[in-house]
Amino acid sequence: MKESLMEIVCCPMDKHDLELDADERDDGEIISGTLTCTDCGESYPIEDGIPNLLPPDMRDDA
Amino acid sequence: MKESLMEIVCCPMDKHDLELDADERDDGEIISGTLTCTDCGESYPIEDGIPNLLPPDMRDDA
Amino acid sequence: MSVREEFDAWAAEGREQGMEDRHWHTARPILARMPVEDGDTVLDLGTGSGYALRALRERGIGAAYGLDGSPEMARKADGYSEDDAVGFLVGDFDHLPFADGSIDHAFSMEAFYYANDPHHTLEEIRRVLKPGGTFYCAVNYYEENVASHGWQANIEIEMTRWDRSEYRDAFRDAGLHVAEQDNVPDREIEIPPASEFPHEEFDSREAMVERYRTWGTLLTVGVAP
Amino acid sequence: MSVREEFDAWAAEGREQGMEDRHWHTARPILARMPVEDGDTVLDLGTGSGYALRALRERGIGAAYGLDGSPEMARKADGYSEDDAVGFLVGDFDHLPFADGSIDHAFSMEAFYYANDPHHTLEEIRRVLKPGGTFYCAVNYYEENVASHGWQANIEIEMTRWDRSEYRDAFRDAGLHVAEQDNVPDREIEIPPASEFPHEEFDSREAMVERYRTWGTLLTVGVAP
Ligand SMILES: Nc1ncnc2c1ncn2[C@@H]1O[C@H](CSCC[C@H](N)C(=O)O)[C@@H](O)[C@H]1O
Numbered sequence: 257m258k259e260s261l262m263e264i265v266c267c268p269m270d271k272h273d274l275e276l277d278a279d280e281r282d283d284g285e286i287i288s289g290t291l292t293c294t295d296c297g298e299s300y301p302i303e304d305g306i307p308n309l310l311p312p313d314m315r316d317d318a
Numbered sequence: 319m320k321e322s323l324m325e326i327v328c329c330p331m332d333k334h335d336l337e338l339d340a341d342e343r344d345d346g347e348i349i350s351g352t353l354t355c356t357d358c359g360e361s362y363p364i365e366d367g368i369p370n371l372l373p374p375d376m377r378d379d380a
Numbered sequence: 381m382s383v384r385e386e387f388d389a390w391a392a393e394g395r396e397q398g399m400e401d402r403h404w405h406t407a408r409p410i411l412a413r414m415p416v417e418d419g420d421t422v423l424d425l426g427t428g429s430g431y432a433l434r435a436l437r438e439r440g441i442g443a444a445y446g447l448d449g450s451p452e453m454a455r456k457a458d459g460y461s462e463d464d465a466v467g468f469l470v471g472d473f474d475h476l477p478f479a480d481g482s483i484d485h486a487f488s489m490e491a492f493y494y495a496n497d498p499h500h501t502l503e504e505i506r507r508v509l510k511p512g513g514t515f516y517c518a519v520n521y522y523e524e525n526v527a528s529h530g531w532q533a534n535i536e537i538e539m540t541r542w543d544r545s546e547y548r549d550a551f552r553d554a555g556l557h558v559a560e561q562d563n564v565p566d567r568e569i570e571i572p573p574a575s576e577f578p579h580e581e582f583d584s585r586e587a588m589v590e591r592y593r594t595w596g597t598l599l600t601v602g603v604a605p
Numbered sequence: 606m607s608v609r610e611e612f613d614a615w616a617a618e619g620r621e622q623g624m625e626d627r628h629w630h631t632a633r634p635i636l637a638r639m640p641v642e643d644g645d646t647v648l649d650l651g652t653g654s655g656y657a658l659r660a661l662r663e664r665g666i667g668a669a670y671g672l673d674g675s676p677e678m679a680r681k682a683d684g685y686s687e688d689d690a691v692g693f694l695v696g697d698f699d700h701l702p703f704a705d706g707s708i709d710h711a712f713s714m715e716a717f718y719y720a721n722d723p724h725h726t727l728e729e730i731r732r733v734l735k736p737g738g739t740f741y742c743a744v745n746y747y748e749e750n751v752a753s754h755g756w757q758a759n760i761e762i763e764m765t766r767w768d769r770s771e772y773r774d775a776f777r778d779a780g781l782h783v784a785e786q787d788n789v790p791d792r793e794i795e796i797p798p799a800s801e802f803p804h805e806e807f808d809s810r811e812a813m814v815e816r817y818r819t820w821g822t823l824l825t826v827g828v829a830p
């Protein structure tokens with residue numbers, strides 16, 4: 257994902273801002289890392305450059 | 319014209335309410351008469367059942 | 381020549397019927413898109429023969445008003461309609477005789493660009509629409525439709541020739557949201573084989589195809605906030 | 606079966622390409638109507654292969670985001686786009702991960718009716734749109750399109766089957782103005798001669814004509830006040 261996405265993205269649950277913690281970057285893209293809600297503290301993974309902002313229960317159920 | 323038109327029609331110049339003075343009616347229709355602005359006093363003719371709500375100068379120029 | 385004199389003359393010549401026949405090709409699919417409900421009050425600006433209101437009434441709207449700057453045109457339209465819920469008025473686009481927020485939806489086909497002050501006309505339309513009310517503005521005379529450019533030479537009234545983006549900008553300047561813009565093709569007009577050209581005002585078959593099938597009628601839909 | 610599992614499986618089978626090919630017939634004329642401007646931010650809900658955003662980018666929008674509930678689908682879409690201004694996210698229609706008023710226009714093709722709570726999805730869409738922003742909602746699965754009724758039997762996710770007026774009502778209930786509703790015909794699909802029927806799921810040529818040319822795709826356009 258591009259860092260510019262941070263301007264419009266928010267926590268899917270409570271709509272508060274997210275904080276970016278990038279593990280791996282490539283040419284301006286964030287390849288992996290974590291987005292953490294500044295309010296509820298829930299965190300969302302970025303994998304292969306794609307943030308997964310499903311509510312936690314929809315992300316984890318198998 | 320139907321009397322129900324009075325609910326939405328207004329003076330084209332100052333948008334104030336109009337007052338209906340019917341000369342001839344037929345089966346619920348007003349065939350001829352006058353619509354007079356309750357504010358500026360300008361009056362507009364109804365002829366053959368059709369109100370002429372052109373601004374006075376556009377109605378009268380030849 | 382005033383709008384009144386010009387179009388009184390058109391009405392006297394019976395030209396409203398030819399316009400209805402030709403404009404119906406694209407007016408029909410455009411009217412079909414309008415989100416009208418039972419009981420709505422709909423306004424047709426520059427109504428001509430009044431066909432658009434007769435068509436909308438078949439879908440069950442409550443009241444339909446056709447405004448036209450030509451008394452003779454309004455009389456013709458009145459003569460074509462037997463429907464108690466359809467009424468006609470003589471009036472001018474720049475001085476709409478309707479109360480603020482009194483209209484659910486407005487339509488106009490091949491008439492808007494005759495407005496003396498089209499920006500002010502859009503403000504008037506915004507004023508008379510209820511919140512959420514739409515203005516379906518359909519024109520064949522516009523910048524991208526090059527085949528229409530010659531029309532001005534045949535009429536003394538000054539016509540506004542905006543392009544697609546000028547329509548969007550003008551709607552927004554008047555406080556209308558732009559919900560849609562589309563070129564609606566005329567799929568019904570018969571286009572003769574290439575060997576029959578020149579035909580009407582078209583030098584080539586391609587020019588006629590471009591006029592009707594590619595450009596067609598420019599529709600801009602505004603929504604009152 | 607969850608949306609994620611179902612559509613991860615579709616992505617694994619490569620079904621996003623067949624959907625793109627078929628849906629493009631009506632998505633193309635629908636996307637053409639959207640009043641997007643240079644610099645706008647556009648959202649595609651249930652993006653599949655992401656073709657809608659690639660097409661809109663050719664018209665010059667600023668940023669394009671495709672949301673999909675299936676991580677595998679989002680990965681596929683990401684693989685099809687080389688464009689820096691196009692991004693994909695995994696997320697759910699009922700829990701949009703976008704700030705209030707952050708989106709200029711939204712589009713969705715053949716996806717909306719999978720929402721777990723479609724009324725809430727519409728509220729979410731209204732929330733994320735700027736004032737005057739549009740939601741172009743296109744579906745082939747709806748009440749009037751009887752040929753689509755059987756689709757529920759082939760999928761475990763519960764699908765919402767509204768009719769035209771239920772779409773209008775639901776948009777309004779969520780606070781969106783309804784600017785347009787239209788049945789957009791699929792004029793591109795090939796319909797074989799009557800002698801070749803039964804063909805696919807159609808018993809007769811008439812049934813296939815009705816499905817594609819008469820009903821086609823139901824488009825409802827909402828506008829945020
Ligand atoms: N400024 C103005 N105010 C009101 N009506 C006007 C006008 N300028 C032009 N008109 C009317 O607009 C009509 C244009 S001709 C189109 C008629 C009809 N809508 C159709 O599709 O066939 C004429 O009837 C003309 O009298």
Ligand SMILES: Nc1ncnc2c1ncn2[C@@H]1O[C@H](CSCC[C@H](N)C(=O)O)[C@@H](O)[C@H]1O
Binds near residue numbers: 654673675699713719
């Ligand atoms: N609740 C939900 N939230 C997010 N995405 C969903 C969803 N339900 C279904 N989807 C996604 O919606 C898509 C429907 S298939 C349509 C894909 C594409 N718009 C096209 O026209 O071809 C799938 O990719 C599916 O994963």
